[in-house]
Amino acid sequence: MSPRALLRAKYILHDSSLRSKSRGLNKMITTEQHIDEKLIPILETVSDPEIPVLSIMDMGVVRSAVLENDIVKIQITPTYSGCPAMDVIGDDIKKALKEVGYNSEIELILAPAWTTDWITTRGRKALEDYGIAAPLDAEADKEVLLGDKRIVKCTNCGSTNTRLVSQFGSTACKAQFQCEDCQEPFDYFKCLK
Numbered sequence: 599m600s601p602r603a604l605l606r607a608k609y610i611l612h613d614s615s616l617r618s619k620s621r622g623l624n625k626m627i628t629t630e631q632h633i634d635e636k637l638i639p640i641l642e643t644v645s646d647p648e649i650p651v652l653s654i655m656d657m658g659v660v661r662s663a664v665l666e667n668d669i670v671k672i673q674i675t676p677t678y679s680g681c682p683a684m685d686v687i688g689d690d691i692k693k694a695l696k697e698v699g700y701n702s703e704i705e706l707i708l709a710p711a712w713t714t715d716w717i718t719t720r721g722r723k724a725l726e727d728y729g730i731a732a733p734l735d736a737e738a739d740k741e742v743l744l745g746d747k748r749i750v751k752c753t754n755c756g757s758t759n760t761r762l763v764s765q766f767g768s769t770a771c772k773a774q775f776q777c778e779d780c781q782e783p784f785d786y787f788k789c790l791k
């Protein structure tokens with residue numbers, strides 16, 4: 599794969615929310631993000647307001663970003679509905695682009711809805727390093743939030759001997775866990791589809 603193709607591949611979405619609509623055709627539909635390559639490094643400098651270690655690119659909220667007549671047109675999909683962070687993200691994107699001389703227009707795209715599946719592999723790693731356990735798949739997520747299964751890995755020692763403390767952590771999108779081995783409390787980023 600050429601370096602350019604690799605750059606694009608890094609942000610290809612596997613859109614499982616579309617898969618469910620394909621009437622039992624158990625086929626993965628992929629939607630590719632249309633992002634102008636020269637805009638990627640700029641967008642990578644914009645971080646998620648709630649999780650500063652995560653760029654909006656790794657969060658998977660940018661649907662498209664193209665340069666049209668010297669104006670950058672960007673489409674973003676909000677993460678959790680009604681999340682006030684989205685206004686902040688919009689302003690941060692405009693500011694980052696303005697700093698390198700671009701005016702921009704931002705459009706919110708609500709469908710298909712954002713899912714935690716859109717967080718990139720690098721984003722998941724950044725979450726773990728930051729002390730937040732990355733979301734499991736929907737089925738496993740349900741089980742751990744009902745307290746049935748111990749499979750969420752402690753971000754401190756890696757043990758799965760972890761206990762759900764509260765359905766809600768520092769924000770509504772996280773649950774609070776505690777490790778029974780090293781006693782470290784940590785947040786788990788809940789799965790959202």
Ligand SMILES: [Zn+2]
Binds near residue numbers: 753757777779780781
């Ligand atoms: Zn631990």
